[in-house]
Amino acid sequence: MKDYLLKAVACDEHVRIYICSSTALVEEARTRFDLWPTASAALGRTLTVGSMMGSMLKSEKEQLTIRINGGGPIGTVLVDAYSDGHVRGFVSNPHVHYQYNDTGKLAVGIAVGKEGTLEVIKDMGMKENWSGAVALQSGEIGDDFAYYFTVSEQTPSAVSVGVLVDTDNHILSAGGLIVQMMPDASEEDIACCEAALAKLAPMSTLIKEKDSLEQILQEMFSDVKILSSQEICFKCHCSKATMKRVLTTLSKEERQAMIEEDHGCEITCNFCNERYHFSEEELRELERFITTFQKD
Structure with a gap:
C-alpha cells in the first residue's frame, strides 16, 4: 500500500476520522538514522500521528512540533509536521531495542518511558505559539496521544498506530488511525465507534494485508464518507x-x-x-x- 492519508466522517458525520499508511515514510527515517527496531517503532509511530495532526492544520503557513520525553533510554522524540503531508523527526538515541518477554513485541513503552510529558507546539503565524502538554500514560505513543486529544484539546479520541519491523530491521508496514467524537455525537455514535474499534486488528497488520485505506474504513463503518486524500512523506526543508x-x-x-x-x-x-x-x-x-x- 502506498503512503497516503484520508480524512473521513461516519455515524451521520458525528465522527471524524483520520487514517494513513506510512510504511515508506517510516522506512525513510529508519535508513536515514540507522534506527534499531524499537527506535523505529517509537519514531515511526510519532511521525505517523504527526502526519495526521499536520492534516488538521487550517493553513499551509501553520506547522506543529511534537516533543516526547519519558525519561527512557531513547531520550527525546521530536517531530515536525506540516499541512501538506510531510513530516520530519528524530530521536536522541537511535540505537535502542527492547522487546516484551511475554509477547515478543517491541517494547516502545520501555524505550520511551512514562516519567515525562507529551507536548504539542503549534505555530499558527501569531505572535505566540500555542502549546499543550500532558503527562505520558504508557510511553507506547497511541495511548498517550489519545489522552492528549481528550485532555488538552477536549476532543474525545481513539488512536491506533503501529509499525511492523522485519527481521532484517526494514519496515514491513506502518500506519495510524485517529477516531474523534464531534460535539453532537450521541451515545449510539459512541457505541458504534467502540464496537468498530473493539474488533480492529493492529494498524500495521491492516496496512500489510488490506488493499487500501478506503477498504479499512468501509469495513469499520457502514456509512463512512471520504472527504479528502493526500500523499504523505518524510521530507526536510534543510539545504x-x-x-x-x-x-x-x-x-x-x-x-x-x-x-x-x-x-x-x-x-x-x-x-x-x-x-x-x-x-x-x-x-x-x-x-x-x-x-x-x-x-x-
Missing part, C-alpha cells in the same frame, strides 16, 4: 543555504578555526541526518561576505 546561515551564528574564532585548522567543515541536520560539506574556500568566501556586510 546548504540554511546550513550556511547556521555558520554565521558561530563566533569569528570558531569559523577561523574551521578554516585554518580543519580546512573545511561538515554540518549534519538533526532532523534528517543529511550532511553538508563546506570546503576551506567556501568558508573563506563566507568570511569575506560577513566582513563586508558588517562594514556596511
Whole structure:
C-alpha cells in the first residue's frame, strides 16, 4: 500500500476520522538514522500521528512540533509536521531495542518511558505559539496521544498506530488511525465507534494485508464518507543555504578555526541526518561576505 492519508466522517458525520499508511515514510527515517527496531517503532509511530495532526492544520503557513520525553533510554522524540503531508523527526538515541518477554513485541513503552510529558507546539503565524502538554500514560505513543486529544484539546479520541519491523530491521508496514467524537455525537455514535474499534486488528497488520485505506474504513463503518486524500512523506526543508546561515551564528574564532585548522567543515541536520560539506574556500568566501556586510 502506498503512503497516503484520508480524512473521513461516519455515524451521520458525528465522527471524524483520520487514517494513513506510512510504511515508506517510516522506512525513510529508519535508513536515514540507522534506527534499531524499537527506535523505529517509537519514531515511526510519532511521525505517523504527526502526519495526521499536520492534516488538521487550517493553513499551509501553520506547522506543529511534537516533543516526547519519558525519561527512557531513547531520550527525546521530536517531530515536525506540516499541512501538506510531510513530516520530519528524530530521536536522541537511535540505537535502542527492547522487546516484551511475554509477547515478543517491541517494547516502545520501555524505550520511551512514562516519567515525562507529551507536548504539542503549534505555530499558527501569531505572535505566540500555542502549546499543550500532558503527562505520558504508557510511553507506547497511541495511548498517550489519545489522552492528549481528550485532555488538552477536549476532543474525545481513539488512536491506533503501529509499525511492523522485519527481521532484517526494514519496515514491513506502518500506519495510524485517529477516531474523534464531534460535539453532537450521541451515545449510539459512541457505541458504534467502540464496537468498530473493539474488533480492529493492529494498524500495521491492516496496512500489510488490506488493499487500501478506503477498504479499512468501509469495513469499520457502514456509512463512512471520504472527504479528502493526500500523499504523505518524510521530507526536510534543510539545504546548504540554511546550513550556511547556521555558520554565521558561530563566533569569528570558531569559523577561523574551521578554516585554518580543519580546512573545511561538515554540518549534519538533526532532523534528517543529511550532511553538508563546506570546503576551506567556501568558508573563506563566507568570511569575506560577513566582513563586508558588517562594514556596511
